Amino acid sequence: MKKRYDHIIKGGTILCMDASFTVLEDHFILIDDGKIVDILPVDVIRDYRADCVQDARNCLVIPALINAHSHLPMTYFRGLADDLPLDKWLGEYIWPLEAKMVTGDFVYDAALHGAAEMLKNGICLTNDMYFHCDKIAEAVTKAGMRAIVSYAIIERDPNTPHKSYEANMLALDEYCRDYPLVDCSFAPHAIYTCSKDLLKSAADFALKHDWLLHTHLSETRGELENCLKEHGKRPLDYLADLGWLEAKCLFAHGVWLSNEELKRLGKSRSAIAVCTDSNLKLASGFAPLKAMREQGVCYALGSDGVASNNNLDLLEELSTTSKLHKALNADPEFLPAREAFAHVSIEAAKALGKADSLGSLEKGKAADICIIDTTNLQSSPLYNPYSQLLYAMGSHQMRDVMVAGTYAVQDYRLTNLDEAELVDTANRYKSKILRELNIEKHTKP
Numbered sequence: 001m002k003k004r005y006d007h008i009i010k011g012g013t014i015l016c017m018d019a020s021f022t023v024l025e026d027h028f029i030l031i032d033d034g035k036i037v038d039i040l041p042v043d044v045i046r047d048y049r050a051d052c053v054q055d056a057r058n059c060l061v062i063p064a065l066i067n068a069h070s071h072l073p074m075t076y077f078r079g080l081a082d083d084l085p086l087d088k089w090l091g092e093y094i095w096p097l098e099a100k101m102v103t104g105d106f107v108y109d110a111a112l113h114g115a116a117e118m119l120k121n122g123i124c125l126t127n128d129m130y131f132h133c134d135k136i137a138e139a140v141t142k143a144g145m146r147a148i149v150s151y152a153i154i155e156r157d158p159n160t161p162h163k164s165y166e167a168n169m170l171a172l173d174e175y176c177r178d179y180p181l182v183d184c185s186f187a188p189h190a191i192y193t194c195s196k197d198l199l200k201s202a203a204d205f206a207l208k209h210d211w212l213l214h215t216h217l218s219e220t221r222g223e224l225e226n227c228l229k230e231h232g233k234r235p236l237d238y239l240a241d242l243g244w245l246e247a248k249c250l251f252a253h254g255v256w257l258s259n260e261e262l263k264r265l266g267k268s269r270s271a272i273a274v275c276t277d278s279n280l281k282l283a284s285g286f287a288p289l290k291a292m293r294e295q296g297v298c299y300a301l302g303s304d305g306v307a308s309n310n311n312l313d314l315l316e317e318l319s320t321t322s323k324l325h326k327a328l329n330a331d332p333e334f335l336p337a338r339e340a341f342a343h344v345s346i347e348a349a350k351a352l353g354k355a356d357s358l359g360s361l362e363k364g365k366a367a368d369i370c371i372i373d374t375t376n377l378q379s380s381p382l383y384n385p386y387s388q389l390l391y392a393m394g395s396h397q398m399r400d401v402m403v404a405g406t407y408a409v410q411d412y413r414l415t416n417l418d419e420a421e422l423v424d425t426a427n428r429y430k431s432k433i434l435r436e437l438n439i440e441k442h443t444k445p
């Protein structure tokens with residue numbers, strides 16, 4: 001009796017995103033127990049049986065995307081306060097709103113909405129930073145996606161667990177053991193919201209327990225200038241002197257990093273989450289991508305929260321980033337499509353310390369896979385699949401999205417959630433936010 005596997009994905013153009021950028025035609029992916037068992041030529045398919053066989057003819061089959069920096073539960077703040085500088089946006093709108101609105105229920109509902117949006121855009125994993133991480137773990141699991149969750153530690157903030165960071169982190173880690181798609185990291189929010197003592201103890205903790213550190217760094221010129229004034233050194237140097245670069249770090253933004261800082265970063269295990277849309281919209285600047293590449297800095301793309309983006313669309317983020325940096329460097333050959341795509345797949349997995357299991361379609365790796373139908377006007381004709389992904393296609397074209405061997409999106413529909421219900425819930429929260437905060441005046445066009 002032949003073994004039955006869970007899934008077969010048959011045909012299509014498979015972009016493996018392995019070390020040699022293998023592209024396969026006339027192959028099928030054999031999946032069992034959440035993992036890719038093998039990728040084989042269709043000639044031998046008759047030797048295999050599976051409970052579910054998905055036809056991927058005329059489709060691109062790609063590794064599901066990885067988002068290196070997000071704040072999932074900010075979904076309900078989308079479009080509430082736009083066209084403002086970062087300090088004003090945070091201080092006058094986002095932080096007061098969060099202090100008043102953010103409860104466990106709010107976080108669960110908003111994270112569910114964010115996870116649904118990410119899944120429909122082909123994202124299988126997000127590296128998140130917020131509050132009530134237990135609720136985020138529950139929400140992403142319900143949606144069927146992966147997350148690395150972390151408390152955004154802002155000292156003196158009522159939502160931050162204060163008494164003992166170490167005990168809280170370990171308790172979260174313990175809690176997340178019941179959620180196999182969820183991991184934890186330690187996330188002091190930024191150098192300007194956390195004390196030196198806390199930042200030092202975070203580095204000590206991360207080294208001791210081999211945890212990822214996640215923070216915002218060098219996002220604005222103001223942050224850089226204040227750091228120079230207060231500490232007499234640049235932001236990365238300040239953290240490095242507190243032991244951060246001995247651990248593995250994910251720095252969101254990295255807009256105002258000097259060449260010397262990048263050199264230091266290139267020699268470390270750490271990475272940058274480039275958040276182009278958020279940086280452009282808040283006019284914070286743009287990450288020095290060319291210098292980052294020259295110094296061998298690992299980087300991935302991040303959406304940031306929707307309150308500053310305002311969507312969770314990594315393909316769009318990638319397209320903007322790629323074109324922006326071609327223009328900035330006056331070089332159309334800068335960051336070709338194939339290389340660019342690595343920064344939402346295999347390079348993103350490396351940035352988060354997950355390259356052993358995620359980021360490419362290879363034997364033994366997790367079955368996190370997107371299938372994109374190309375039989376439509378926007379995708380035709382198709383000469384180069386990478387170019388098509390970057391410059392022509394949109395995330396709305398993701399037909400099926402599999403995470404850990406289970407379809408979270410099938411035939412463009414969420415399999416675990418009711419999209420109409422999510423939209424209704426979002427509108428109920430909108431009314432609540434406006435009523436409780438009496439801020440109608442800010443949202444009138």
Ligand SMILES: [Zn+2]
Nearest residue numbers: 216252304305
């Ligand atoms: Zn952020």
